[in-house]
Amino acid sequence: MSSIATAALKPKRSHSRWSDSVLLVVVLLGLWQIASSLLGADVLPGPWLTFVKLNSILRDDDFPENLRITAVAFALGFAISCVGGVCLGLVLGARRLAGDVMEPILMALYAIPKITLYPVVLLMFGLGLYAKVTFGVIHGIIPITVFTTGAVRNMRPVFGRTARACRLSPVAYARYVLLPAAVPEVLAGLRIGFSLTLLGTLIGEMFASQSGIGHMLMIAMGRNDTQTIMALAILLFVFATVVNLMLLKWHQILSKSG
Template sequence: MTSLRQHLQRRRLADFFILLLALVVVWQIASWLVGDEIVVSPAETIAQIGVLYRRPTFWGHFDATLLAFAYAASITIVLGLGLGISLGISRAAYDTCEPLLMALASLPKVTLYPVILMFFGVGFSAKVVFGVLHGVVPITLFTMNAVRNMPAIYARVARLHRLSARDRVLHMLIPAVLPEIFSGLRLGLSVTLLGVVLGEMFASTRGLGSMLMGAIGLADFRTVAAVTFMLIVLATLLSSVMLWLDRRLHHGAK
């Protein structure tokens, strides 16, 4: 059993590296075909990351993005789960809010930019709000759908064992819908990061997004490629950590 699991883990790891290698090869071919000035090659991107790491200003931008993301992620999780659970519990609230949230999910958040800037100005708050705006809708939607579709038998078990309202939420509802919540969190936190970076691009002078805009303005495609690559790695790491946590917490339910 253990050896089979180890074999599957090794196979999964091997598949991941094969996919990674294939992506690098495609990237390199695209760079040869289109030109190194537009599609910077993988090797030069990595070299540029090395250059950025040695620049003292880079770490200021990097820390600013991480800090804004930490704030945005915390607010997004609390708000998304709170809204999702409250709206999911009540059928009337679900029926009323679900179409509105779906509409909000498909709305390009950039259209709300002027409003956010008017309220929060240029700086830290605006990019946090922009991140929250991106992440809170998918987390709320996933959570409320999970709560709404929770198997009715769990509610009967809760009534049978006379659980208090608090225990129903903490020990029945949340564990029962946690796999779906984690799917929402994975998606929601990825787009929260996207929202923070977008916020930095247009409403901040600090952070990786702002750095990216500066590089675009100077036609410094190597820095653009390096920062984009770092953001992809950051988002992938975030998603992998969430997946790992999901499996750790829920290995029995799968």
């Protein structure tokens, strides 16, 4: 009987979530329109003007190339942040002394405004792909490292004792014990790392590139083109929201299965 009741409640919960989501979107659009009316369309374009401008941008012949350039830089930056952050986090989590020494250093480095590193990155990599990737990595890798380190430290001690009893090598220990046990919390770090890597990539394009969506934003800011700024901001917001919802769903599934 309990399973039947649970099955009957699932459609209602799903319908309630969709209703809440639609209501939230409607409320946000309403508040946006009110703010636009109060401030003026020149300061804050309303939803209709923004979506019309976004449609015009998407139809522009130069947009696919700018999108491709940003996507390549972001994908490389996020991949490096994920691999580097997870591997470093596993090592620092397993080696508590190293973690205790490195964690304050990482947090201090993360507190530094990344834009101050712009001259250094520019001198090292010049204008182009590598500078944008570097900006993305220095924004995203530290949160992923910190979350992974915390996940490994919170792992049940019995896992470590079992691995030592089985005489697993460090690589096998990381692959078969540490990583599976830490995956749910690592995904939480990946969600934050995703958003920050995207932010870093766009900052890199704004200051160290001659193409890409970040460069389009920089040109729009120089021209005080608020419609283009809002249209690109909405595009990035939708992309980041969709990916974060997918990662959140994956996180929830792994948490329940664990």
